[in-house]
Amino acid sequence: MLLGPSLAVSAILFSLGVVGVLLRRNAIIIFMCIELMLNAVNLAFVALSQQLGIDGQVFVFFVMTVAAAEAAVGLAIVIAVYRHRDTVNLQNINLLRG
Amino acid sequence: MVTFAFWLFSGVAIVSAFLCITRRSPVASALWLVNTFFSIAALFIILDAHFLAAVQVLVYAGAIMVLFLFVIMLLNLGRPGPGDMKGWWGRGVAGVAGLVLVGELLALRLVVLPAQLVLPAGTVANAVQEQGAVQAVATPLFQAYLVPFEIASLMLLVAIVGAVVLAKRRV
Numbered sequence: 628m629l630l631g632p633s634l635a636v637s638a639i640l641f642s643l644g645v646v647g648v649l650l651r652r653n654a655i656i657i658f659m660c661i662e663l664m665l666n667a668v669n670l671a672f673v674a675l676s677q678q679l680g681i682d683g684q685v686f687v688f689f690v691m692t693v694a695a696a697e698a699a700v701g702l703a704i705v706i707a708v709y710r711h712r713d714t715v716n717l718q719n720i721n722l723l724r725g
Numbered sequence: 726m727v728t729f730a731f732w733l734f735s736g737v738a739i740v741s742a743f744l745c746i747t748r749r750s751p752v753a754s755a756l757w758l759v760n761t762f763f764s765i766a767a768l769f770i771i772l773d774a775h776f777l778a779a780v781q782v783l784v785y786a787g788a789i790m791v792l793f794l795f796v797i798m799l800l801n802l803g804r805p806g807p808g809d810m811k812g813w814w815g816r817g818v819a820g821v822a823g824l825v826l827v828g829e830l831l832a833l834r835l836v837v838l839p840a841q842l843v844l845p846a847g848t849v850a851n852a853v854q855e856q857g858a859v860q861a862v863a864t865p866l867f868q869a870y871l872v873p874f875e876i877a878s879l880m881l882l883v884a885i886v887g888a889v890v891l892a893k894r895r896v
Contacts, residue, residue, distance in 0.1 A: 629728070629772065633768065633772060634834050636739065638831050640739065640761070641830065642826045642827040643746060644742070644746075645823055645826055646823035647745070649818065650811055650816060653751060655802065656746070656809070659745065659755060663742055663761065669777075670769075673769055673774045677849050678844060678846075679838070679842055679843065681865060684777055685865050685866050687777055688777075688862075691781075693877075699792065700887045702793070705796060706799070706892045715802065
């Protein structure tokens with residue numbers, strides 16, 4: 628039930644996350660867009676778990692765990708970078724760019 | 726009724742996600758993202774994942790977004806700066822890439838699931854009905870997926886230590 632529409636919503640949300648990553652320069656907003664992409668994938672997992680068994684829902688737990696760990700470490704990196712450069716704008720943080 | 730609720734919450738989720746990536750202030754972006762997460766939790770309920778909906782609200786809309794707002798306010802980024810959006814060229818590239826991606830993903834929906842993998846309709850709904858929303862998820866999590874579960878706990882420990890080490894002034 629509602630498998631196709633759920634996957635369509637998931638695809639649109641994922642693409643919006645990608646567009647956000649490409650569109651913004653603020654590191655924190657880029658992180659939020661990555662969370663949005665992870666959520667879109669979770670939605671696809673849950674939608675498919677209706678037909679392919681409950682294992683899809685178990686996977687969503689692991690995705691959430693990884694997302695939580697990624698947010699904690701990523702925001703710690705943002706804080707560390709902000710201490711050095713006084714900005715979170717990625718245009719000014721280009722030391723690692725080739 | 727269920728279909729109407731599905732489209733309602735889908736619309737709210739998509740509109741909120743769009744506002745999240747276009748608002749200039751990071752706080753506004755974060756609050757629209759919370760709105761998206763709540764709508765996705767509602768979609769989880771419609772898709773028979775009741776426990777995941779609760780976890781979604783607790784972990785995503787609660788814990789992770791509080792962490793984001795905490796960092797935004799710690800770094801005093803709440804004021805809308807002079808546009809962190811890319812220029813018109815970057816916007817065009819982002820829009821085209823997004824449209825191509827959404828086209829590809831929507832085309833993927835045409836793939837038909839192999840018939841021998843598909844369970845009879847309502848299997849998951851029945852499992853949730855019989856065992857309860859928590860047990861239906863907990864049984865595979867603690868039996869078939871026990872090792873990944875333990876590895877996930879180890880990963881959380883590493884993330885805690887890593888976050889402390891990275892954010893500390895002097896190690």
